[in-house]
Amino acid sequence: MTNNRLSYTSLVKTLSWENGVLTLLDQTLLPVEVKVEKQESIEQVWDSIKKLKVRGAPAIGIAGAYGILYGVKDKTDLGVIEFLGELKKSADYLDSARPTAVNLSWALRRMVAKANTIIKGKPASTSKDIYTVLEKEAVTIHEEDKMICRNIGLNGKGLIKDGMGVLTHCNAGSLATSELGTATAPMYLAHKDGVSFKVYADETRPLLQGARLTSWELQQSGIDVTLITDNMAAFMMAKNKIDLIIVGTDRVAANGDMANKIGTMGVAILAKHFNLPFYVACPSSTIDFETKTGGEIVIEERDPEEVLFFGERRTGPEGMKVRNPAFDVTPYELISGFITDKGIIRPPFCENLQKFFG
Numbered sequence: 001m002t003n004n005r006l007s008y009t010s011l012v013k014t015l016s017w018e019n020g021v022l023t024l025l026d027q028t029l030l031p032v033e034v035k036v037e038k039q040e041s042i043e044q045v046w047d048s049i050k051k052l053k054v055r056g057a058p059a060i061g062i063a064g065a066y067g068i069l070y071g072v073k074d075k076t077d078l079g080v081i082e083f084l085g086e087l088k089k090s091a092d093y094l095d096s097a098r099p100t101a102v103n104l105s106w107a108l109r110r111m112v113a114k115a116n117t118i119i120k121g122k123p124a125s126t127s128k129d130i131y132t133v134l135e136k137e138a139v140t141i142h143e144e145d146k147m148i149c150r151n152i153g154l155n156g157k158g159l160i161k162d163g164m165g166v167l168t169h170c171n172a173g174s175l176a177t178s179e180l181g182t183a184t185a186p187m188y189l190a191h192k193d194g195v196s197f198k199v200y201a202d203e204t205r206p207l208l209q210g211a212r213l214t215s216w217e218l219q220q221s222g223i224d225v226t227l228i229t230d231n232m233a234a235f236m237m238a239k240n241k242i243d244l245i246i247v248g249t250d251r252v253a254a255n256g257d258m259a260n261k262i263g264t265m266g267v268a269i270l271a272k273h274f275n276l277p278f279y280v281a282c283p284s285s286t287i288d289f290e291t292k293t294g295g296e297i298v299i300e301e302r303d304p305e306e307v308l309f310f311g312e313r314r315t316g317p318e319g320m321k322v323r324n325p326a327f328d329v330t331p332y333e334l335i336s337g338f339i340t341d342k343g344i345i346r347p348p349f350c351e352n353l354q355k356f357f358g
């Protein structure tokens with residue numbers, strides 16, 4: 001990524017698929033080291049998702065779609081029924097890596113459904129034929145995500161005006177997707193159009209996605225970005241430094257409640273207090289009509305060590321009890337709108353999400 005007027009090709013590649021091989025940018029090493037890691041097996045892909053080498057809802061969906069291919073690429077000599085069984089097993093295995101972002105299970109379900117459609121349409125298909133179509137489907141999921149993020153950017157960029165301060169939480173950027181990001185897409189496109197604005201990035205404890213990833217990728221692209229710790233957001237709002245909040249999401253329930261990185265709900269409550277617009281950038285793959293309200297969303301609870309250490313430095317006593325929920329649910333009442341690839345969806349969300357995406 002180089003300075004000033006961003007071009008799509010200058011954004012760092014979060015993941016890529018070439019000649020049947022998946023490579024991931026290891027995000028656990030950023031911003032100190034930019035290292036791409038070749039994935040050799042489905043187990044390695046599972047581990048990369050679990051350890052957040054690849055993270056962010058759309059990116060883990062894409063990694064899952066490619067990862068499932070590793071699970072079945074040596075099984076194409078099997079009969080079709082056995083092959084489908086292996087495919088389903090691989091999907092269930094990868095799905096167990098992280099529970100909250102719906103994009104992972106969405107992409108895996110889409111791959112399994114594609115295989116079943118091929119059999120129905122062409123009963124004479126071999127396992128090899130199915131594998132070939134599945135590889136194309138994974139590439140399609142990846143390419144679609146690029147287009148969806150561009151459209152989120154086009155639909156959202158008008159919210160960002162000259163002189164504004166925009167707050168974001170966690171990383172819903174290029175690193176969390178295939179290209180422009182979701183929350184960052186309006187920022188990248190407004191910047192490309194010459195709008196002059198500042199971004200404030202919450203550092204996002206415990207794993208610092210805001211500090212390590214968002215501030216890094218925005219700085220690389222020449223956007224004016226300032227890093228703050230999570231507990232500074234209220235102060236910045238009180239000082240009139242923030243005019244707009246845009247965050248990403250891991251799952252949107254049918255009523256508009258949405259899960260995102262832990263701390264997002266607090267930012268939304270602050271926004272309400274200071275009467276600031278709170279927008280959620282959201283690709284269609286993140287809307288889950290099967291989940292009626294946010295209360296049904298499974299919240300991932302992660303390793304206590306993530307809270308007990310700041311990098312290498314121990315920050316809590318040994319043996320300390322810890323809670324480490326990775327996400328929280330922002331109630332729909334606190335959300336001004338969803339910036340989607342089909343436009344900005346405003347309340348009532350129950351009705352309007354259905355109308356555009358149901």
Ligand code: MRU
Pocket residue numbers: 052055056057058101169170171172173176177181182183209247248249250260261262326
């Ligand atoms: O635990 P992470 O880093 O995967 O959490 C990521 C987020 O919470 C993002 O905001 C969300 O996935 C949206 S990414 C476009």
